[in-house]
Amino acid sequence: MSRIKTCVSLYSLQDEFLNKRMNLSDIMHYVKEKGSEGVEILPDQMLKNAPDISDETVAEWKKLLDETGLKPVIADVFLNTNLYKNRTLTRRESVDLLIKEIKQAARLGIHLIRLVSMVPYWVIEPLLPYCEKYDVTIAIEVHAAMAFDVPETMAFINEVKRLNSKYAGIVIDTGIFCRRFPRVVRAYETQNGTSPQVFDYIDTLFEKGTDLHKVLNENGGKYPADLEAAIQSEHDRMFVPLCDGYENLDYSVLDEYMPYIKHFHFKMFEMTPEGPEYSMDYKGLLQYLHDHDYDGYVSTEYEGNRFTLPGHPMMEKQQVAMQLKYVNECLKEIQG
Numbered sequence: 001m002s003r004i005k006t007c008v009s010l011y012s013l014q015d016e017f018l019n020k021r022m023n024l025s026d027i028m029h030y031v032k033e034k035g036s037e038g039v040e041i042l043p044d045q046m047l048k049n050a051p052d053i054s055d056e057t058v059a060e061w062k063k064l065l066d067e068t069g070l071k072p073v074i075a076d077v078f079l080n081t082n083l084y085k086n087r088t089l090t091r092r093e094s095v096d097l098l099i100k101e102i103k104q105a106a107r108l109g110i111h112l113i114r115l116v117s118m119v120p121y122w123v124i125e126p127l128l129p130y131c132e133k134y135d136v137t138i139a140i141e142v143h144a145a146m147a148f149d150v151p152e153t154m155a156f157i158n159e160v161k162r163l164n165s166k167y168a169g170i171v172i173d174t175g176i177f178c179r180r181f182p183r184v185v186r187a188y189e190t191q192n193g194t195s196p197q198v199f200d201y202i203d204t205l206f207e208k209g210t211d212l213h214k215v216l217n218e219n220g221g222k223y224p225a226d227l228e229a230a231i232q233s234e235h236d237r238m239f240v241p242l243c244d245g246y247e248n249l250d251y252s253v254l255d256e257y258m259p260y261i262k263h264f265h266f267k268m269f270e271m272t273p274e275g276p277e278y279s280m281d282y283k284g285l286l287q288y289l290h291d292h293d294y295d296g297y298v299s300t301e302y303e304g305n306r307f308t309l310p311g312h313p314m315m316e317k318q319q320v321a322m323q324l325k326y327v328n329e330c331l332k333e334i335q336g
Contacts, residue, residue, distance in 0.1 A: 002290040004331055005297045006324060007038035007073050009265065010046060012302035013316050017046060028064045030317065035324040038073035040114075040299045043104060051097075051104040058107050065109065073297050074112040074171075074263055077101045079119050095126045098138070102127065106134035112262055113138050114171045117146040121159040124168050131167035138168055139262040144175035145213055145245040148253060160260055169262040172254065173301070176247040178279045180206050182269035185246075188307040194239050195232040202243055213244035246279070251288040258292050265301040271322035275329075282323075283330045290334045300324060 008031040016022040022030065024046050028039060043050035047057055065072055079097065081089040089097070098115075105113055115123075115138055127138060140156045147153060160168045186199045204226075205211055215224060223231075223240070231237050254261065270278040286298070300323050305316050 002293050002335060003295040004286060004289055004335065005037045005071075006035060006327055006331070007040055007071075007297040007299035008036045008320060008324070009040040009042075009076070009299045009301045011040075011042055011076065012268075012300055012305075012320050014045065015305050015314050016316050024060075025064055025067075028068050028070060031320065031324075032068040032070050034321045035328050036070065036300070038071040038297050038299070039068075040074045040076065040297075040301075041072075041108075041110075042076040043101075043108075044078065051100040053104060053107070061108055072108055072110045073299070074114055075101070075105045075108065075110045076114045076116070078116045079123075091122060094120075095123055098123055098127055099130050102130045102134050102136045102138070105136045111136055114263065115140045117141045117143040118152050119156065120152070121155040124156070124159050124163060128163065128165055128167055131165075137166065137262055139171045141171045141173055141265070142176065143173040143245075144178070144247045147176050147247060147249070149217060157257070157260070169260045170257060171263045171265060172257075172261055173265040173267055174280055174282075174285065175245065175265075175267045176249045176253075177251065177281070177285060178206070178211070178246040178248055179281055180279045181243075181246055182279045182304070182307070184270045184278075184304050184307040188309060189239065191309065193233070193235045195230070195236050197230040197232060198227075198236050198240060198243070201227055201230040206248055209248065211244075211246060211248040212240075213247050216244060251285060254288070254292075258294070261294070261296070263296055264289075264298045266298045266323070266327065268300060268302045268319060268323050269304040269307070271319050271326065275326050277323070277326075282327060283334075286327070286330050286334055298327065300327075 010027055013027050017027060031039065047053050079094060081094060083089060101113060113136060119140055131138060142153060157170060181202050190196060202212055205215060266282060268277055272278050300320055302316060302319050304319060305314060308314055
């Protein structure tokens with residue numbers, strides 16, 4: 001039987017935090033008020049000196065958890081291998097950085113770390129003793145354009161399978177389940193100079209049940225004739241590669257990976273007044289997860305903020321509230 005729970009990635013409210021309209025306490029209380037059971041945090045973004053946070057910071061964090069009743073679900077971690085101008089980090093340096101993140105997560109009462117896409121597979125085995133000691137699982141993000149057809153992603157997943165540890169797994173980002181190209185992206189990028197014909201072409205791909213990422217792969221990376229005809233300028237040609245980060249996969253792609261899935265990012269570009277998200281069928285995915293006995297969190301991750309049109313208000317708070325309301329309604333219907 002499924003036990004699907006709600007969560008909010010505080011990444012969703014980054015503009016509120018950056019521009020000091022809300023502090024961490026405000027944000028935590030807000031997402032709880034709007035129906036979230038758990039919280040996902042980017043320590044680098046909201047905790048001073050992460051991953052070397054002070055005891056005072058830890059105490060403040062735990063006080064907020066006590067006040068709100070939110071479950072500390074997951075920490076988002078980035079492996080910054082390009083810290084130096086003249087070289088990338090060695091394997092030892094990379095592993096050492098992630099050990100610090102594991103220890104930090106444990107201090108925060110968090111038992112799951114999301115590793116950003118493309119973290120190399122070879123970090124898993126040397127990290128497992130630390131994962132076991134501190135009871136912290138590491139999981140790679142499977143993200144659109146960096147999903148199951150990308151060698152680096154599959155190398156990580158295959159290593160997870162080989163090691164067969166409960167402390168290693170994957171996080172699914174629902175950008176791989178777009179059913180329509182986000183219209184907020186189209187509106188924003190058209191204003192920036194991209195030709196409407198480019199988006200018209202991409203929309204036809206989604207209508208056919210496919211997407212640009214898949215079409216380009218099937219065409220050996222070359223642009224099909226219809227896409228070449230849609231490109232009107234050099235600007236268009238530079239922009240098109242950014243449009244393959246919206247995939248249109250069937251939920252069944254997850255069938256073999258369900259035992260390894262630790263968490264979901266419910267990507268959000270635009271909740272509509274009618275209820276659903278414009279590009280994604282959350283209800284359909286929640287039903288799939290229910291049917292497959294998923295026991296874990298689905299985390300609101302709003303990215304429409306980066307496509308806010310000039311002169312228009314930032315809608316982070318409203319969009320987060322709308323998604324939580326819709327997901328909770330779907331869960332009530334599906335799970336009872």
